[in-house]
Amino acid sequence: MEKRELLHQGKVKSVWATPDPGLCIIEFSDAITAGDGAKKAVLPGKGALLNKISALLFTRLAEAGIANHFVALAGSAAMLARRARLLPLEVVVRNRTAGSICRRLGLEPNLEIVPPLVEFFWKNDRLHDPLLTREHIALLQLATPQQCDAMASRALAVNRVLKEIFAAAGLDLVDFKLEFGVAGDELLLIDEISPDTCRLWRAGAAESLDKDRFRNDSGDVLEGYREVLKRLEEAQCRN
Numbered sequence: 001m002e003k004r005e006l007l008h009q010g011k012v013k014s015v016w017a018t019p020d021p022g023l024c025i026i027e028f029s030d031a032i033t034a035g036d037g038a039k040k041a042v043l044p045g046k047g048a049l050l051n052k053i054s055a056l057l058f059t060r061l062a063e064a065g066i067a068n069h070f071v072a073l074a075g076s077a078a079m080l081a082r083r084a085r086l087l088p089l090e091v092v093v094r095n096r097t098a099g100s101i102c103r104r105l106g107l108e109p110n111l112e113i114v115p116p117l118v119e120f121f122w123k124n125d126r127l128h129d130p131l132l133t134r135e136h137i138a139l140l141q142l143a144t145p146q147q148c149d150a151m152a153s154r155a156l157a158v159n160r161v162l163k164e165i166f167a168a169a170g171l172d173l174v175d176f177k178l179e180f181g182v183a184g185d186e187l188l189l190i191d192e193i194s195p196d197t198c199r200l201w202r203a204g205a206a207e208s209l210d211k212d213r214f215r216n217d218s219g220d221v222l223e224g225y226r227e228v229l230k231r232l233e234e235a236q237c238r239n
């Protein structure tokens with residue numbers, strides 16, 4: 001399906017209209033950013049890798065009964081997706097401590113979190129994506145209480161499915177971020193699910209194969225992303 005006008009230009013992805021008003025094309029660039037865009041680089045081939053990984057995970061989630069916006073691949077670094085109005089929230093699920101929860105609460109990294117924790121952040125670069133309570137979300141009118149409940153339970157369902165998919169690929173899912181949109185009266189899982197938006201460690205070892213390599217200058221980012229894709233594809237073949 002052909003691209004029409006640009007609907008949204010993000011830091012690393014762009015969203016294009018198509019002749020079908022219910023569908024859009026999401027294009028993954030090779031850019032990578034961290035710290036709300038303060039740190040930037042271009043990694044040739046990254047967009048295609050994330051497109052493939054996202055498509056694979058969205059397909060597996062749909063097979064597990066979790067509706068999402070993915071429709072089909074639309075080229076090496078693009079996907080056709082259902083169009084939705086973005087809720088400006090990042091919904092994070094944590095299975096182990098890492099990243100901002102350690103800084104915020106003074107916790108050691110790599111502690112198990114049982115049951116998994118769901119957090120909401122405001123997608124607002126100017127304010128550095130602050131953590132929000134449901135009362136803040138209501139105050140700011142970013143989503144209704146019913147939408148918050150639905151996002152939290154959907155995020156936990158996604159966690160159950162993703163944890164199994166990654167475990168079969170020899171990877172521990174430490175935490176991840178989801179985004180949701182509204183399409184008609186449906187709450188829809190959108191955006192991407194990839195090593196840019198998940199922390200993935202080699203099973204049993206606190207060794208990142210994800211964007212933490214970029215955030216912390218701790219290794220070859222593309223090599224990590226390639227390994228994630230290879231492991232997912234191999235695990236899928238064994239199934």
Ligand code: TMP
Binds near residue numbers: 090099101129176196
């Ligand atoms: P955090 O520990 O920095 O809060 O991140 C939690 C998870 O969310 C981690 O897997 C990275 C992901 N994430 C994004 O995908 N985008 C973001 O802007 C942030 C802050 C985190």
Ligand code: ASP
Binds near residue numbers: 034215
């Ligand atoms: N702050 C986010 C991260 O570090 C993304 C970004 O700033 O582009 O994952």
